[in-house]
Amino acid sequence: MIHQRYKTQFQLYPYARVPAQDAETPARHPVVIVGGGPIGMALALDLGPRGTPVLVLDDHDGVGMGSRAICFAKRTLEICDRLGVGQAMVDKGVQWNLGRVFRGEEEIYEFNLLPEEGHRRPAFINLQQPYFERFIVEAIFEAQAKGAPIEIRGQNQVTEMERHDDHVVLTVDTPDGPYVL
Numbered sequence: 001m002i003h004q005r006y007k008t009q010f011q012l013y014p015y016a017r018v019p020a021q022d023a024e025t026p027a028r029h030p031v032v033i034v035g036g037g038p039i040g041m042a043l044a045l046d047l048g049p050r051g052t053p054v055l056v057l058d059d060h061d062g063v064g065m066g067s068r069a070i071c072f073a074k075r076t077l078e079i080c081d082r083l084g085v086g087q088a089m090v091d092k093g094v095q096w097n098l099g100r101v102f103r104g105e106e107e108i109y110e111f112n113l114l115p116e117e118g119h120r121r122p123a124f125i126n127l128q129q130p131y132f133e134r135f136i137v138e139a140i141f142e143a144q145a146k147g148a149p150i151e152i153r154g155q156n157q158v159t160e161m162e163r164h165d166d167h168v169v170l171t172v173d174t175p176d177g178p179y180v181l
């Protein structure tokens with residue numbers, strides 16, 4: 001049984017048994033991404049639509065409630081734009097460029113993080129990380145519908161990794177027990 005470190009906020013990819021779990025010979029994949037956080041999912045969305053088959057193994061079955069980030073910077077939004085998800089982030093988030101520091105009622109400092117004109121995106125948006133991750137996963141679903149070779153396996157936790165010259169062997173735990181890739 002796999003240990004879940006936090007509750008799921010958006011259950012997007014429930015556990016489903018796959019034929020690889022019953023295969024006599026472990027399946028081979030050119031790219032396996034361990035962990036379906038923002039980085040893993042963004043990488044899947046970057047590679048899959050270009051035709052590289054990607055398998056994402058995440059120990060949760062969706063986006064977790066362990067919300068951490070609340071501010072996303074312009075550079076992050078530019079990367080999201082490249083992946084086709086920037087607009088969803090900006091529409092949901094609160095945009096800001098100006099920071100103001102108060103001591104009691106008195107404003108003691110002000111800083112503008114985007115003093116130049118002409119930038120497409122604001123210096124920052126405030127957005128809860130679960131939404132940030134959900135928009136990326138939803139874009140993966142859209143890409144999958146268009147044929148992008150991306151597979152996400154929820155409640156698949158990598159417990160062991162063994163390196164070889166031309167491949168890596170992963171042991172993956174699931175609610176039905178472990179299997180090897």
Ligand SMILES: Cc1cc2nc3c(=O)[nH]c(=O)nc-3n(C[C@H](O)[C@H](O)[C@H](O)COP(=O)(O)OP(=O)(O)OC[C@H]3O[C@@H](n4cnc5c(N)ncnc54)[C@H](O)[C@@H]3O)c2cc1C
Pocket residue numbers: 034035036037038039040057058059060068069070071072073129156157158159
């Ligand atoms: C308190 C706090 C505040 C933050 N605030 C901000 C902010 O305001 N702005 C900002 O940009 N960033 C912020 N960050 C940083 C941001 O949250 C991280 O950079 C981001 O979550 C990293 O993404 P990741 O995909 O690398 O890792 P994670 O988000 O940690 O995702 C990793 C995923 O992999 C899964 N996983 C782990 N091990 C395995 C395994 N063996 N098998 C299968 N799955 C596995 C995990 O359960 C998780 O789903 C903050 C971080 C913290 C802690």
